[in-house]
Amino acid sequence: xxxxxxxxRLVVDRGAFRLDLPLRVGAGEVVALLGPNGAGKTTALRALxxxxxxxxxxxxxxxVDLDRPGHGRWVPPERRRVGVVFQDYLLFPHLSxxxxxxxxxxxxxxDRRAARERATGWLERVxxxxxxxxxxxxxxxxxxxxxxxxxxxxxHPRVLLLDEPLxxxxxxxxxxxxxxxxxxxxxxxxxxxxxxxxxxxxxALADRLVIVEDGRLVQEGDAAAVTARPRTDYVxxxxxxxxxxxxxxxxxxxxxxxxxxxxxxxVDGDAFVVFPPAAVALHPxxxxxxxxxxxxxxxxxxxxxxxxxxxxxxxxxxxAADVSATAVAQWRLEPGQRVWAAVEASETRAYPA
Amino acid sequence: MTxxxxxxxxxxxxxxxxxxxxxxxxxxxxxxxRTLTVFAAASLTExxxxxxxxxxxxxxxxxxxxxxxxxxxxxxxxxxxAPADVFAxxxxxxMTTVTDAGAAAGAPVVFARNQLVIAVPKGNPGRVRRLxxxxxxxxxxxxxxxxxxxxxxxxxxxxxxxIELVPATLEQDVRGALAKVRxxxxxAALVYRTxxxxxxxxxxxxxxESARAVNDYPIVALRDARDPATAxxxxxxxxxxxGAAVLTAAGFQPPAVL
Amino acid sequence: MTALRHLSTGRGPGRRxxxxxxxxxxxxxxxxxxxLVGLLLRTPWASLPERLTxxxxxxxxxxxxxxxxxxxxxxxxxxxPLAWLLARVEFPGRRVVxxxxxxxxxxxxxxxxxxxxxxxxxxxxxxxxxDDTLGVTLPFTTTGVVLAEAFVAMPFLVIAVEGALRAxxxxxxxxxxxxxxxxxxxxxxVTLPLVAPGVAAGxxxxxxxxxxxFGATITFAGNYPGRTQTMPLAVYLALETDLxxxxxxxxxxxxxxxxxxxxxRDRWLGSP
Numbered sequence: 001x002x003x004x005x006x007x008x009r010l011v012v013d014r015g016a017f018r019l020d021l022p023l024r025v026g027a028g029e030v031v032a033l034l035g036p037n038g039a040g041k042t043t044a045l046r047a048l049x050x051x052x053x054x055x056x057x058x059x060x061x062x063x064v065d066l067d068r069p070g071h072g073r074w075v076p077p078e079r080r081r082v083g084v085v086f087q088d089y090l091l092f093p094h095l096s097x098x099x100x101x102x103x104x105x106x107x108x109x110x111d112r113r114a115a116r117e118r119a120t121g122w123l124e125r126v127x128x129x130x131x132x133x134x135x136x137x138x139x140x141x142x143x144x145x146x147x148x149x150x151x152x153x154x155x156h157p158r159v160l161l162l163d164e165p166l167x168x169x170x171x172x173x174x175x176x177x178x179x180x181x182x183x184x185x186x187x188x189x190x191x192x193x194x195x196x197x198x199x200x201x202x203x204a205l206a207d208r209l210v211i212v213e214d215g216r217l218v219q220e221g222d223a224a225a226v227t228a229r230p231r232t233d234y235v236x237x238x239x240x241x242x243x244x245x246x247x248x249x250x251x252x253x254x255x256x257x258x259x260x261x262x263x264x265x266x267v268d269g270d271a272f273v274v275f276p277p278a279a280v281a282l283h284p285x286x287x288x289x290x291x292x293x294x295x296x297x298x299x300x301x302x303x304x305x306x307x308x309x310x311x312x313x314x315x316x317x318x319x320a321a322d323v324s325a326t327a328v329a330q331w332r333l334e335p336g337q338r339v340w341a342a343v344e345a346s347e348t349r350a351y352p353a
Numbered sequence: 354m355t356x357x358x359x360x361x362x363x364x365x366x367x368x369x370x371x372x373x374x375x376x377x378x379x380x381x382x383x384x385x386x387r388t389l390t391v392f393a394a395a396s397l398t399e400x401x402x403x404x405x406x407x408x409x410x411x412x413x414x415x416x417x418x419x420x421x422x423x424x425x426x427x428x429x430x431x432x433x434x435a436p437a438d439v440f441a442x443x444x445x446x447x448m449t450t451v452t453d454a455g456a457a458a459g460a461p462v463v464f465a466r467n468q469l470v471i472a473v474p475k476g477n478p479g480r481v482r483r484l485x486x487x488x489x490x491x492x493x494x495x496x497x498x499x500x501x502x503x504x505x506x507x508x509x510x511x512x513x514x515x516i517e518l519v520p521a522t523l524e525q526d527v528r529g530a531l532a533k534v535r536x537x538x539x540x541a542a543l544v545y546r547t548x549x550x551x552x553x554x555x556x557x558x559x560x561x562e563s564a565r566a567v568n569d570y571p572i573v574a575l576r577d578a579r580d581p582a583t584a585x586x587x588x589x590x591x592x593x594x595x596g597a598a599v600l601t602a603a604g605f606q607p608p609a610v611l
Numbered sequence: 612m613t614a615l616r617h618l619s620t621g622r623g624p625g626r627r628x629x630x631x632x633x634x635x636x637x638x639x640x641x642x643x644x645x646x647l648v649g650l651l652l653r654t655p656w657a658s659l660p661e662r663l664t665x666x667x668x669x670x671x672x673x674x675x676x677x678x679x680x681x682x683x684x685x686x687x688x689x690x691x692p693l694a695w696l697l698a699r700v701e702f703p704g705r706r707v708v709x710x711x712x713x714x715x716x717x718x719x720x721x722x723x724x725x726x727x728x729x730x731x732x733x734x735x736x737x738x739x740x741x742d743d744t745l746g747v748t749l750p751f752t753t754t755g756v757v758l759a760e761a762f763v764a765m766p767f768l769v770i771a772v773e774g775a776l777r778a779x780x781x782x783x784x785x786x787x788x789x790x791x792x793x794x795x796x797x798x799x800x801v802t803l804p805l806v807a808p809g810v811a812a813g814x815x816x817x818x819x820x821x822x823x824x825f826g827a828t829i830t831f832a833g834n835y836p837g838r839t840q841t842m843p844l845a846v847y848l849a850l851e852t853d854l855x856x857x858x859x860x861x862x863x864x865x866x867x868x869x870x871x872x873x874x875x876r877d878r879w880l881g882s883p
Binding site for chain 3: 423425426429493495498500501520521522523524525529532533536537538
C-alpha cells in the first residue's frame with residue numbers, strides 16, 4: 001500500500017484538554033471525523049489547516065512535512081494547499097460571490113481576468129452561475145454553502161477540510177445540499193476530511209468514519225462496521241443500539257452490574273453486547289418460556305420515536321425499548337411502573353472489546 | 354441677565370438635579386460690600402497684587418480680589434455684566450470698549466506706561482543688539498498679533514523705524530511670545546519691559562524706537578461697583594505716589610502727565 | 612434575520628422610548644445646539660458678504676481644510692497600523708501603550724504643543740538634528756501645523772479603528788490564509804475592508820478634531836497668516852478686537868465642517 005495523501009498525528013494541548021489523534025486519508029477518500037461537541041474535531045481541522053500549531057506529532061501531505069514540532073517544521077496556512085469550508089462559511093462580506101471564489105486563484109498568481117474566469121467556472125459547477133454578482137448577504141444559506149465550497153475547491157487543494165458543512169442549513173435545504181456535496185466530494189481527487197456531529201451526514205458523505213471522543217480516537221472503519229459494532233456509548237447512541245460491556249465466556253456475557261446476557265455469538269474474554277431497542281420486549285410479569293435474557297425494570301420515561309414509542313428503562317440494566325403505541329395504551333405504561341424486559345439471545349450481537 | 358445670575362441659575366439647576374440642595378448658598382453674598390473686585394490686565398499681576406495687599410492693610414475688613422487676563426477679554430466680560438468694581442486696562446482701546454458701553458463711573462485715568470523691549474533668550478544666541486537686527490535674514494522673531502496691545506505697539510514701533518520684518522509668528526499674547534523666547538524657538542520677541550523683567554531666562558534689550566509706541570494703562574471705577582467709595586479709593590491708591598513706586602519697581606514708567 | 616426584521620419595522624413593544632431616556636436626551640441636544648443658536652442670532656447678516664470676502668478669511672479657511680486633511684492622512688498612515696498592533700498583537704506593556712495613545716486626549720493641547728516644541732523645536736530632542744541633517748524645520752511651518760493637529764487628533768482614529776478591529780471576526784482572516792493570502796494581503800484585502808466603517812468613522816472624528824485644533828497649533832506652529840494661521844487661530848485673535856468677525860469666522864468653520872462631514876458620512880458609511 002502506498003503512503004496516504006494525508007498522514008497526520010495531531011497532538012494539541014489546550015489547557016487541560018489534549019487532542020491526540022492519528023489520521024490518514026488517501027487520495028480521493030472522504031473521511032468523516034465524528035464526535036460529540038468538545039471532542040476536539042474542530043481543533044483537529046484547524047491543526048490540519050495550519051490555524052492551530054501542533055504541540056507534538058506531525059502533518060504530512062504528499063510526503064511533505066507541514067507541521068512537525070519535533071523538527072521545527074512549520075508551513076503557514078497560506079502555503080499549505082489545504083482548502084477549508086468553514087462552519088458558517090465565512091464568505092468575505094465585501095466581495096461578490098464571484099470575487100469570493102476568485103480570491104484564492106488571485107493569490108495563486110492568476111490575473112484578475114483569469115481568476116474571475118475560473119471563479120465563474122466553479123460557480124457554474126455548483127449551480128450558481130446566475131449569482132456571481134451577489135454579495136454574501138444576498139445569498140440563502142444553501143447558496144452560501146455552495147459558494148464556500150466553490151471557493152475552497154477553486155484553489156485545487158490537496159486536502160479539503162469541511163467543518164460541519166451542513167449544520168447551519170434547515171432540513172430541506174440540507175437534503176439537497178448534502179446530495180450536491182456528495183457529488184463534488186466524489187469528484188475531488190485530493191483527500192477530504194469532513195467534521196460533523198451528525199451520523200447521517202457522515203454515513204451519506206464519507207467512505208470511512210473516524211470517531212473521536214474527548215480528544216481520542218475511539219473507533220474507525222466504514223459505516224457498516226461502525227454501525228454494526230459500536231464501541232462506545234456515544235457511537236451506540238448515534239446508531240441507535242443498546243450497548244453493554246462485560247466479560248464473555250462462550251455464549252454468555254457477564255456485565256459489570258451482575259446481569260448476564262446470552263448471545264448466539266461466541267466470544268471469550270472482554271466483550272461488547274448490543275441489541276436494538278426494537279428487540280426488547282416488555283412484560284407485566286416475569287416472562288415464561290424461551291427468553292433467557294429477562295430482568296425486572298422500572299419505566300423512567302416515554303418518548304415518541306417515529307411510529308412507535310421509546311421507553312427508557314432503569315434497573316439492573318439501563319436500556320431503551322421500542323414498543324408500539326397500542327401496547328402502551330393497553331398497558332397504560334407510565335413512568336415509575338415496574339415491568340419485565342426480555343431480549344431473545346438471537347437478537348443480540350457479541351464481539352470482543 | 355448678569356453672568357453671575359446665570360451662573361447661580363446653572364449651579365442651582367445642577368444642585369437640584371444632583372442633591373436637591375437649595376440653590377442659594379454662595380458664601381460671599383453677605384460680604385459683597387466688603388469685597389472689592391478688580392479686573393486688570395495680565396501685565397499688572399505682580400504690581401497690583403502688591404498694591405492690593407497695601408489697600409487691604411489700609412482698609413480693614415475689605416478683601417481685594419483680582420481677575421487678571423487679556424484686556425480685551427476683560428472689557429468684553431465687563432460689558433456683558435461681569436461683577437467688577439474697578440477696571441485697569443493695558444491699552445486705551447480696551448478702556449474705550451467699557452466707557453462706550455457706559456459701564457464706567459467717571460473718566461479713566463492713565464496711571465502708568467509700558468514700553469516695548471527686545472526680549473532675547475539668556476546668552477542672546479541670535480546676537481540681537483538693536484531693533485534693526487530683527488530684520489536680518491535668518492533671525493526668527495515673534496511679535497504679538499496686531500489685535501492685542503503688545504502687537505499694535507510692536508507694529509507701530511517697526512513702522513516708525515521703517516524696518517521690514519516677517520515674523521515667524523504673531524502670538525496671541527505676551528506670554529506666548531515670551532515662551533517661544535524662553536524655549537529658544539525664536540531669537541527675539543518684542544514684549545513689554547515689565548513682562549521681560551518678570552520672566553526668567555529672558556533678557557530685555559531697550560531700544561530707542563520704543564518711545565514711538567508707548568502704551569498707556571488707564572484705570573477707572575465702574576458704574577456698577579457695589580461700594581463706589583471703596584472702588585474710588587482703590588483707584589486713588591493706584592494713581593498715588595505710593596502706587597507709582599510699586600509700578601516703577603515692576604518696570605512701568607510714570608504717565609506722561611500726572 | 613428575524614431580529615433584524617423586527618428592528619427595522621419600527622413597531623412592537625421595543626420601540627417605545629422611555630421618558631427617562633427622552634428627557635435627558637432632549638436636554639443633551641439642547642446643550643449642544645443652543646450655543647449654535649446663540650451664534651446664529653448674533654451673526655451680523657447685513658455685513659456678512661463683505662466679511663466673507665475680507666482678505667485672510669479664505670486663506671485661513673483653505674489652510675485649515677488642507678492641514679486637517681493632511682493631518683488625517685498622516686493619522687491614517689500611522690494610526691491604522693498602530694491600532695492593528697494594539698488589537699492583534701500580544702506584547703508586553705500593551706496596556707501601557709494603549710494608555711499612552713490616549714495621552715493627547717487628556718493633555719491640555721497647549722501642553723501638547725509645548726511638548727512638541729521640546730522634541731521638534733530648534734533646541735528640542737530631535738529638532739536640532741532634523742534641522743542640521745535634513746534641513747527640516749517644523750516650528751512656525753505649515754508642516755508643524757499638520758504635525759500638531761495629527762498629535763492631538765490621532766487618538767480618535769486609533770481608538771475607533773482598534774475598536775473596529777477587535778469587533779471584527781478574526782476568522783475571516785483565517786479563511787483568507789487558507790486561500791493562500793499572506794498576512795499583508797490579508798490585511799489589505801480582508802481586514803481593512805471589514806473595518807472600513809470603523810476607519811471612516813475614526814477618520815471623520817480625527818479630521819473634525821484637527822480642524823478645530825487651537826492650543827497645540829498656536830504653541831507649536833505659532834500664528835502667521837497663510838502659513839500657520841488656521842481658522843481657530845483667526846477666530847481667537849478676532850475675539851480680541853471684533854466680536855462680529857469672530858462670529859462670522861466661526862460660522863464659516865461650522866458650515867464647512869458640517870457640510871464636509873455630512874457629505875463624507877453618506878459616501879463612506881453608506882448611511883443616511
